[in-house]
Amino acid sequence: MSRITRRDALAGTASLALAWPSAGLAQVGRPAIPFGSAAQIEPFRADPRYREALKTYCNVIVPMNDLKWEALRHDRSRFDFSGADELVAFARGNKQALRGHALLWGMALPPWAKEMSTKAEAERELISHIETVVDRYKGVIPTWDVVNEVIAHDPTLEEPYRDTIWQRLLGPEHIEIAFRTAAQIDPEARLVINDYDFEDTDPRIVRRRAAALSIIRDLRDKGIPVHGLGMQAHLYGERAIDTPGLQHFMQDLGTLGVDVEITELDVIDWKLPAVARERDSTAANLVSTFLNAVVPARQPKAIVTWGLSDRYSWIGETFARKDSAKARPLPLDEDYRPKPMMKVLDRYRLGTS
Numbered sequence: 001m002s003r004i005t006r007r008d009a010l011a012g013t014a015s016l017a018l019a020w021p022s023a024g025l026a027q028v029g030r031p032a033i034p035f036g037s038a039a040q041i042e043p044f045r046a047d048p049r050y051r052e053a054l055k056t057y058c059n060v061i062v063p064m065n066d067l068k069w070e071a072l073r074h075d076r077s078r079f080d081f082s083g084a085d086e087l088v089a090f091a092r093g094n095k096q097a098l099r100g101h102a103l104l105w106g107m108a109l110p111p112w113a114k115e116m117s118t119k120a121e122a123e124r125e126l127i128s129h130i131e132t133v134v135d136r137y138k139g140v141i142p143t144w145d146v147v148n149e150v151i152a153h154d155p156t157l158e159e160p161y162r163d164t165i166w167q168r169l170l171g172p173e174h175i176e177i178a179f180r181t182a183a184q185i186d187p188e189a190r191l192v193i194n195d196y197d198f199e200d201t202d203p204r205i206v207r208r209r210a211a212a213l214s215i216i217r218d219l220r221d222k223g224i225p226v227h228g229l230g231m232q233a234h235l236y237g238e239r240a241i242d243t244p245g246l247q248h249f250m251q252d253l254g255t256l257g258v259d260v261e262i263t264e265l266d267v268i269d270w271k272l273p274a275v276a277r278e279r280d281s282t283a284a285n286l287v288s289t290f291l292n293a294v295v296p297a298r299q300p301k302a303i304v305t306w307g308l309s310d311r312y313s314w315i316g317e318t319f320a321r322k323d324s325a326k327a328r329p330l331p332l333d334e335d336y337r338p339k340p341m342m343k344v345l346d347r348y349r350l351g352t353s
């Protein structure tokens with residue numbers, strides 16, 4: 001499979017996205033942090049206002065689903081890059097940076113991949129998948145979520161890994177294989193371990209932070225390049241942010257020399273009051289508390305929300321409210337009007353204080 005070239009993407013408009021583009025007007029005191037959103041191919045194709053919002057607010061774009069195995073590998077015998085290529089071309093045309101999500105995940109697999117049955121088969125498929133995908137976007141997608149959600153939901157020190165087909169067939173080595181392969185194909189790429197549930201005070205969350213650190217330390221000890229931890233940050237409206245715990249976590253990541261990125265920010269508002277104004281203000285405060293805990297302790301390489309407008313989000317389906325009110329997890333409302341959450345993000349996006 002050939003590599004995507006400048007010409008393929010969008011004639012003459014894009015510069016190589018090896019570095020983050022300028023993130024806006026930095027003002028004294030607080031530098032701007034590259035801000036962006038995941039982009040879903042269906043509204044991207046159908047809704048011009050969606051595309052406009054991506055252009056207006058983002059300097060980073062993440063194909064939400066189109067780089068997953070389910071999209072790329074529907075047929076075992078050929079890769080389908082059509083959706084990913086469309087989003088990549090859009091980002092490059094607008095001089096936006098890209099993040100790739102995700103080279104390995106236990107979910108969003110095509111049926112044939114769920115049926116793999118031997119170690120050799122899993123290893124062969126994993127390596128050739130990563131080789132093909134990273135090579136195609138080499139020099140174009142500078143940052144990859146190499147592994148997504150490999151930490152157990154409730155890990156122990158003995159059993160930190162999530163039970164997936166990769167873990168069942170390859171054991172913990174699946175993580176090493178993924179990182180090693182990505183690094184071999186694109187030695188310049190920033191390689192990230194991406195996961196959820198790091199933010200609150202629950203003992204399970206404390207164990208998850210410890211598991212992340214131990215997995216990263218283990219990779220580092222083996223000389224495997226891991227550059228960043230992606231914190232998804234699907235924040236629960238009803239849970240309190242653990243500011244000291246997060247600050248400590250940032251320090252520990254710093255000691256390991258690992259950067260942090262916020263990769264899927266949104267607010268799970270299923271248990272918040274129905275009144276939109278109240279919900280929006282609680283969500284904005286939560287995002288503000290979270291960013292205040294993280295950013296001064298370790299400035300993220302990027303802040304990415306999992307969508308921009310409440311019109312399109314996974315939250316309403318996955319976390320259904322008891323009343324029938326629509327979920328309001330994102331910084332723009334259904335009509336693309338900025339909500340209080342966007343004001344909070346503006347401080348980081350634009351570097352204002």
Ligand code: 9MR
Pocket residue numbers: 064065068107108148232264314
């Ligand atoms: O938002 C994504 C949704 O549209 C997909 O159907 C789903 C399965 O591919 O994945 C969702 O995104 C997930 C992300 O890839 C990893 N972290 C959790 C996100 C929400 O489920």
